[in-house]
Amino acid sequence: MVEEGLQQLKQSEKAEVVTYFNGTGFERWNRIYSNSEEVNKVQRNIRIGHQKTVDDVLSWIKETGGINETSFCDAGCGVGSLCLPLVALGAGSIAASDISEAMVLETKRRAESQGLDMRRMTFNTSDLESLTGSFHTVICLDVFIHYPQKAAEEMVRHLCNLSEKRLIVSFAPYTPLLALLKKIGQFFPGPSKTTRAYILREKGIVNAALQSGFKLKRRKLNQAPFYFSQLIEFCRD
Numbered sequence: 001m002v003e004e005g006l007q008q009l010k011q012s013e014k015a016e017v018v019t020y021f022n023g024t025g026f027e028r029w030n031r032i033y034s035n036s037e038e039v040n041k042v043q044r045n046i047r048i049g050h051q052k053t054v055d056d057v058l059s060w061i062k063e064t065g066g067i068n069e070t071s072f073c074d075a076g077c078g079v080g081s082l083c084l085p086l087v088a089l090g091a092g093s094i095a096a097s098d099i100s101e102a103m104v105l106e107t108k109r110r111a112e113s114q115g116l117d118m119r120r121m122t123f124n125t126s127d128l129e130s131l132t133g134s135f136h137t138v139i140c141l142d143v144f145i146h147y148p149q150k151a152a153e154e155m156v157r158h159l160c161n162l163s164e165k166r167l168i169v170s171f172a173p174y175t176p177l178l179a180l181l182k183k184i185g186q187f188f189p190g191p192s193k194t195t196r197a198y199i200l201r202e203k204g205i206v207n208a209a210l211q212s213g214f215k216l217k218r219r220k221l222n223q224a225p226f227y228f229s230q231l232i233e234f235c236r237d
Helices: 002-021 024-032 041-064 083-088 101-113 149-162 176-183 202-210
Strands: 071-075 093-098 121-125 135-140 163-171 214-224 227-236
Touching: 002 024, 024 041, 024 101, 041 083, 041 163, 041 214, 041 227, 071 083, 083 093, 083 101, 093 101, 101 121, 135 149, 149 163, 149 202, 163 202, 163 214, 202 214, 202 227
Parallel strands: 071 093, 071 135, 093 121, 135 163
Antiparallel strands: 163 227, 214 227
16 A cells, blocks of 8 residues: 555656646746746756756767767757757767657757757657667766655666666755755745755665666766756766
8 A cells, every 4th residue: 555655646746747847847947948038047047057967968978989879868858958969969879758748849849940960869758767778878867856765766777777888867966955955945946846856865876876787987066056966977887
């Protein structure tokens, strides 16, 4: 009965996320991850922080070389903040997916408007749990905010199963300060706090990857006001 109740809660939260990011959430985050001036101070800082994370990932990938032969999975692609620059850099192939159909359609629209090579991209509306396939590199940025600790660790193991060589993830890390801000309602304040926002303990995320045959290669904390993201790259032994 307890497991059944937890599963029902999980499905309920997922339904909230889908509804949000296909509606008002899509409008808000599509505006944040753009050049629009119609953003408030909080949203602008989130844009800056997220771009730091994306820039770091692109830098790490360029360092390793061989991007033209690399297959990527952008799990939780949003509006294409990462996968579109990867295509522009010459990535071999990219599977872009998101739980929100509106986000996936916007990613495709932006790719077409930028004149990118659509032959190297596939688009899929899917949650993390339903993703299948095999990719050289799997990347999941700022998506675990919607998963509590145990579920996030399960997703790390699942994404490891999809990855042949490399997994890159980012998440809001647990710190006493963030825990306090979340408790008093200042973590993703105002209208942005529409869905539950989870902060995660890094040890659990790392252990889930280690147990799946990966090792921690590097990590970096990116932050801006109202944006905190722990970025970690794992590689197979």
